Amino acid sequence: MTTTEEKILTAAIELMAEKDYQAVTTKEIAKAANVSEMTLFRHFGSKMNLLEAAVERFSIIVPLWQTVEKQISWNLEADLLLIAQLYQSLIRQNKKAFTVLYKESKHFPHLKEKVMYKNPVSLKNHLVEYFREMQARGQMIDVNPEVPAVGFLYMNLNAVLGINDLLSQLDESEFILQAVRIFARGLKA
Template identity: 40%
Template sequence: MQKTSDKILHAALTLMQDKGFQAVSIKEIAQQADVSEMTVFRHFKTKMGVFESAVEKFSYIPYFEEIFSNQIVWDLEKDLTLIAKSYFDSMNKNRAIFLIAIQERSDFPELNHVIVKNTMQLKNLIIAYFTSMQEKNQMKETNAEAQAIIFLTTLYGYFSSTSLWKDHFLHEWEESFLTNTIQLFCEALKK
C-alpha cells in the first residue's frame, strides 16, 4: 500500500507537470491523491514544500555517491559511460520534476534553486573524480572544474532538449549521443 505522502507527491507531480506549478492548488492535489487538504498541509505545509519534498525524495545524489564510492574502475571511458548512463537514467525517472522547474522558471525561480543544489553536488563529485584521475596519471592535467561543467552541461543539454521533444527521440539517439560524447571526452582528456 502506498504511503500517504507518496500518494500526495505523485498526485502533485502529475498535476504540476500537466498544468504547471502555479496553476495547481492544494485542493486539486488533495483531490487527486484522495486525501483531505489538511492532510496535504500536515505533510508538507505549502505547495512549495510538496515540490521541495519531491526533489529531495527523488534526489539522484545518494545514487551517484554510491556510484562514485563503489563502481568507479578508474578507466576514463568506462567511468564516463557509467556516469552518463546513470545521469540519463536518473533524469528520465525524474523528468516530471525537471519539466515543472523549466515551465515555471521565470515565475518561480526558487524552483530552480532547489534543482541547482543537486546539480552542484553532482558537479563536485565529477570534479573530485577528474582530480583523482589526474593524480593517478590517468588523465591530462586540466582544469577539473571546467571539464566537469562541460561534461554535465553536455549531458544536461541533450536531456533537456530531448525532454521537450517526443519520447521516441530520446531513446532513438541516446546511445549514439553517449558513445560519441564519451569518445570525444576521452580523446581530449586521456594521457
C-alpha cells in the same frame, strides 16, 4: 494500496510538470487524485504547501558518488560512461520535480537549493576531483578540470531534459555511449 496523501502528491506533481504553478488548480488536482477538494486542503492546508510537499516527495537525492567509487576503474571512458548512466537515471527519476523547479524556482527557493543545486554541484565537485586525480596519473590532458566537468554534466542534463526533439532519431542510450567516447577521447593524454 496507495494512501490518500500519496495519490494527491502524485497528481499534483504530474499536473505541475505539465502546466505552471498558477495554471494548476486545486480542483483539478483533487479530481486527478480522485479525491474531494476538501480532503486536499485538510491534508496540506494550502495549495502552496501541497505543491512544496509534492516537489519534495519526488526529489530524490542519491549519494551517487558512493556507487561510482565502488566501481571506479581509473579508465576514463569506462568511468565516464558509468557516471553518465548513473546521473542520467537520477535525472530521469527526478524529471518531473526538475521540470517543476526549473519553471517555478521562484516559488520554492529552498527546494531549488536542495534539489537542483546541491545535487549537481556535489557531483561536479567529485568529477573535478576525479579529473584532477587522472591528471596526476598522467592519463588526462592538462585543462582546468572544471571545464570538462561542467561540460559533461550539461551534456547529460540536456540529454534527458533538453529539447528532445533535437535528438529525434537518436536512441538515448546510444547517444550517451558515443558522446562519452568522444568526450573521453578528447581528454585522454
